[in-house]
Amino acid sequence: MSWYELHSALGNIGIFAILALSLNVICGMTGLLQLGQAGFFAIGAYAAGLTSIYLTFPELGVLNFAISAAAAIIAAGIFSIILGIPCLRLKGDYLAITTLGFGEITRLVLVNLQFPGGKMYPGEKIGGATGIKFTEFPGDLWPAYPNYSAEFASLWFTWMLVIITCILLINIKKSSFGRAMMCIREDEIAAQAMGINISKYKMMAFLLSACIAGFAGALFFHKELAIAPGKFNLICSIEILLMIVLGGLGSFSGALTGAVVLGITPYILRHVEICGYRLGEYQQLMYAVLLIILIRLAPNGIFGMNEIPRWWKSSVISRRSPADGK
């Protein structure tokens, strides 16, 4: 494995870890099945990409990244409100299929949509199936400019954000907002009886989840500098879901673990050969088999709903507080 490959892999794992954390807010904590997270990811990535192409000013430096990330978060947030207000009234499978529909609509619209080229591609159209690409501006305007972008999607920066997001979400889980979300997951009617405004908290959870996914999209754009709608398909949504199912629905440290394990697997498989078959080529076949086996053997994932796995707790912590070891 070359250094470049490793660098790119770790960056992607970080971005998908943020996505897994974001999906865990809505799926794991609030218990609403969301199969269209790739849609918000795509919206974030495109918003960041278009903002970078239209509104990049060399004198602003670091702020350029901040502006495009803010645009990504706002765009994903707006779309989550537009989708959430009508759709969060639906329950269970219906919500799942509607969000799946949203993800597919987003991808199909992005395949068909053309954007004006702005100052980077004067007089041209960008978008469509080939996606958008951040290159140098025409002429000698700002030589060597694209480098700024890669700098801010560097490894340490991405992983710092992963850690910050994880800590933030674990703290939210402990707050009254988090408790309200978990209460809705366990029993909506009981939650309502306890005075929790279900629609409000569902909407807030949906918004939070979409904004984080949008932010992950911004990071993704600045890492890749070229994005195409084909990347944000249903398989992408399912991959994120698989990460949190592996880690344990409702557990943020589990989501992080799931993202790392599933993220590293294809890079390892790529270098394994059995009877002349390179396993890396059958990655999706393996994902499918893995998903079926995983659900059968460990429906609660590695961590269950806990931030610290139960086996760890029972062996280390419960010795100190026996009352906690249920």
Add this chain to the structure above:
Amino acid sequence: MDNFIFFLTSGLCIGAVYALIALGYTLVYGIIKLINFAHGEFYMVGAYAGFGIYLVLPSGTPAIFAIPLIIISSGIAGIIIAVLTEQIAYKPIRKSGRLAALLTAIGVSFLLQNLASFINKANPLQYSSDKVGSIGEICQRSVSIGGGGIKIIQFVYIPVTLALTLILWYIVMKTNFGRAMRAVSQDPDAAALMGINIDSVIRKTFLLGGLMAGIAGALIGFHSVIEPMMGFMPGLKAFIAAVVGGIGSIPGAVLGGLIIGIVENMVLFCNVPSGYKDVAAFVVLILVLLVRPQGILGRNTREKV
């Protein structure tokens, strides 16, 4: 206006195929409350099986025998794959909750897609139409209706769908097995107490669903390309059709299928770029769910504490 009739006919024909697939969805969902994402793949397997029979048949076989034979063998292939999937993948996790079942269904769907592309190496197949009088050539013949060519074979879709729907309706409404099915869909535990073998009912439900999906696959395979991913979009649209019509309702599934087929073609009629065709079904879904969450012909169920 001429175009209107063309798009309407074309929509009715494709809608009939969506209706066939939607019937399987609605049966399975009605019984075990599972969105069987793999249903679109049963359809894909049916198309492949039909093509296999076509390759085996001697080239001189008259189309009048060959086409029903292909349809029947596709139905059988659909049954086999559906019952196998149910026994191997769904039965063991039936007690582990809805999310587990849904994720398993997604897993099975991906597994079948990838197995198909592993075996077929993702080369699209098509009935060859080089020889006059061969099945492929007959399937490619078209007549001009309202300013556009419609393949003759597409007119088979509507009678086949109608016949199968009537048979299904008879089975569900008039036979003992149908009564058992309705009982299980109302309350599995009470049905079991009444001496109904739930496992057998679920197996036979998958059998019926697989049969229809396999036949639908054979019908589409006649005039379009057969490839591993072909089941994904029609499967999704058929599920949408089942939800739009009211899930659990047989007439609802047919109505929903026809609505989705027609709306999709009307979008083209209104000069919307054809890339947006697939978006139409999802928009219809969201609109119907907002106005009538139980679907057009669905019954309203109240939630109890």
